[in-house]
Amino acid sequence: MLSLNNVSVDLAGNQILRNITATFDSGLTIGIVGRNGAGKTTLLRAMMGLIKVRSGDIRFDDANLTALAGHARAALHIGYAPENRVIFPTLSVEQNLRLPCEVQNMSAGAIKARLECVLQAIPQLAPMLDRSGSALSGGQGKMVALGRAVMIGTRLLLLDEPFQGLAPRLGAEYTEALNRLKQLEPELSIVITESNIKLLGDIPNQIWNIERGEMSLYANQRITENAANDY
Numbered sequence: 136m137l138s139l140n141n142v143s144v145d146l147a148g149n150q151i152l153r154n155i156t157a158t159f160d161s162g163l164t165i166g167i168v169g170r171n172g173a174g175k176t177t178l179l180r181a182m183m184g185l186i187k188v189r190s191g192d193i194r195f196d197d198a199n200l201t202a203l204a205g206h207a208r209a210a211l212h213i214g215y216a217p218e219n220r221v222i223f224p225t226l227s228v229e230q231n232l233r234l235p236c237e238v239q240n241m242s243a244g245a246i247k248a249r250l251e252c253v254l255q256a257i258p259q260l261a262p263m264l265d266r267s268g269s270a271l272s273g274g275q276g277k278m279v280a281l282g283r284a285v286m287i288g289t290r291l292l293l294l295d296e297p298f299q300g301l302a303p304r305l306g307a308e309y310t311e312a313l314n315r316l317k318q319l320e321p322e323l324s325i326v327i328t329e330s331n332i333k334l335l336g337d338i339p340n341q342i343w344n345i346e347r348g349e350m351s352l353y354a355n356q357r358i359t360e361n362a363a364n365d366y
């Protein structure tokens with residue numbers, strides 16, 4: 136279970152997240168929807184320990200994430216695919232995928248097994264493995280960023296606006312990859328943000344709104360055309 140208890144975050148003297156309290160049950164895919172600037176990235180970065188929480192705490196099962204350094208959170212098998220993908224251009228795609236596991240000192244055997252599992256979920260990565268990280272299209276970069284997060288994120292995946300800028304065909308491939316992943320790993324929890332609720336389709340089990348740093352459960356969990364038009 137992932138829980139946020141009265142989480143507030145300030146950036147440059149402004150309050151960006153305001154007393155966020157939310158509980159996400161294990162094994163669910165949670166959608167967090169909000170306009171540009173609502174605080175989605177800040178929330179995921181706070182979960183990853185990349186931003187200091189001013190007050191409140193974030194707990195993942197028995198661990199108090201707020202008390203742990205960022206690298207210690209990755210050791211809890213939390214994977215993060217940032218909005219801006221951050222694929223290392225001097226490394227090959229395979230090296231990019233392996234990197235978070237190597238940082239965690241996983242054995243060569245465990246990394247190989249994990250890579251095979253990731254390729255099962257995201258087979259599009261297989262023909263790209265030898266390619267340079269600098270030679271990827273935007274859509275391919277999103278797939279690699281997903282794969283890299285999945286390499287280490289066996290318990291929790293945080294995906295920041297993955298569908299932004301993806302052509303519809305690639306968006307459908309991304310959705311299929313998430314579906315395969317959930318079949319392979321039903322216990323995996325996923326948090327996925329978007330500014331456009333329509334882009335999430337049927338992926339989330341539960342949807343939350345974020346608006347000016349405040350979060351609330353999306354009132355109508357059945358996504359209607361009218362509700363989708365709000366974004």
Ligand SMILES: Nc1ncnc2c1ncn2[C@@H]1O[C@H](COP(=O)(O)OP(=O)(O)OP(=O)(O)O)[C@@H](O)[C@H]1O
Nearest residue numbers: 146147151169170171172173174175176177178330
């Ligand atoms: N480093 C920073 N310093 C000061 N303010 C920041 C910083 N990063 C983000 N902000 C502000 O925090 C607010 C939330 O930004 P955030 O990136 O979390 O929103 P978002 O919902 O992810 O939006 P987007 O869809 O545009 O990525 C915005 O008003 C933004 O200007």
